[in-house]
Each structure stands twice: as C-alpha cells, then as structure tokens.
Amino acid sequence: MSNDGDTGRFAYDGLERIIHERARLSILTSLASHPKGLLFNDLKALCSLTDGNLSRHMTMLAEAGLVEIEKGERNNRPTTLCRLTESGRTRFLSYLSVLESVLADAQRLPTGRPSEGLAPA
C-alpha cells in the first residue's frame, strides 16, 4: 500500500465478537428495539432460537454485562424478563456505528486507484 494511512482501513476492530455473532446480534437488536424488555419466550420467537440456544447466548451476554435477566411472576406463572443494560446499550450503539461504516465502505464508489496500478511495495 503506497499510503500508510490506509493500513487497517478495513480492519473494523470495533466489531466485538461477543456482539457480532449472528444469534447474539439478533438478540441485542430485538432488545434494543424493546427498551422495556422482552419475555424469554417472546424473544425466543422473534429470534427463531431454541430454548437452549437462547439460554446459552443470554448467559454469555449477561456475563459480558450487556444484558440483564429478571425472574418474576405473572398470573401465578414464572416469567423471565430480558433487557439491555445501560452499558450494553452504549456498547451496542458503538458496534452499530462500526457496522454503518462497513456499509458505507462497501457501497461507496470505487476509488479509481486499483491496487494493480500501484508500484510493488
């Protein structure tokens, strides 16, 4: 690369693995658009996950401090409410801003400076 400023230009370090994995991205997006939280079964349906998979990913997200899980009761039945934490929301927004830059980079017009035209490094 002739221009050192381009080094790491497409590295996207902000795409944290804990958030980027598809099932967890699905869970976090569902929760982000439901600020009061979602019941476990509703979240499971929205994300098309099994009980086991949703449990496993929610545990990972809770251990990372991104979500919180609240056990309760409604109409004499146990309920599990899932919510983004405040810091989870902040980290998710920061992740989304990197995702936006991926989209912007992928969709911008070609630079007209193809690598082939450069002198070898």
Next chain:
Amino acid sequence: MSNDGDTGRFAYDGLERIIHERARLSILTSLASHPKGLLFNDLKALCSLTDGNLSRHMTMLAEAGLVEIEKGERNNRPTTLCRLTESGRTRFLSYLSVLESVLADAQRLPTGRPSEGLAPA
C-alpha cells in the same frame, strides 16, 4: 408473542456465516470497494491481518466461490491478485441488505408495545 407475524422478525437468516465473520467481512468489504482487485500484501495491510490469517480466510472464501486468486508476476516478482467473483459480489450485496435491516431495526423508535404489557401466551 401475540402476533405470529413477528416470529423470526429478528432472525436475520441472510447473515451467512461465511461472510459475517469479522476478518472475512473485512476482506470482502476491501475487495468490494476495489473492483479491479487488490494485491495480497495490500489487502493484508488494509485488513490488518497476518499472512497466515489472510491465506486461511482467502482459501475459505475461494472454496465458497466468493473470491478468486490470480497468481502472476510484476517486475520479475511473483504477485497474488485477489478479487471478488461476480457471484461473490451478488451474495455480498444481498448480505449487505440484511445488514441494513439490522441497522434499521436497531435504530427505529421503540414500538410502545413492550413485551411486559402482553398477556402470557
């Protein structure tokens, strides 16, 4: 979920694993914005990957038909040119459209229909 139409609403099946993994997303975005291709070393710098990692991911992407690798020579030195294939470009655009819907879903205003307010299923 009271509305069956919401089932799978946030599942994002179109986020193909072969494309979604961060290093490969980085590689594909670099190549998408350089339609004439990138030399291996330039691509490596843009993505901040090691030789070994870039080789491994390029092999996976080539086996999936998303990229092509062309060995050549320039100024008496061997070169490796990396490019998106036509079908790779099509699949990547389709992936990006799902990514756009993730962003749209995550950033839209809350629906005002929190899960907590629903009667248990």
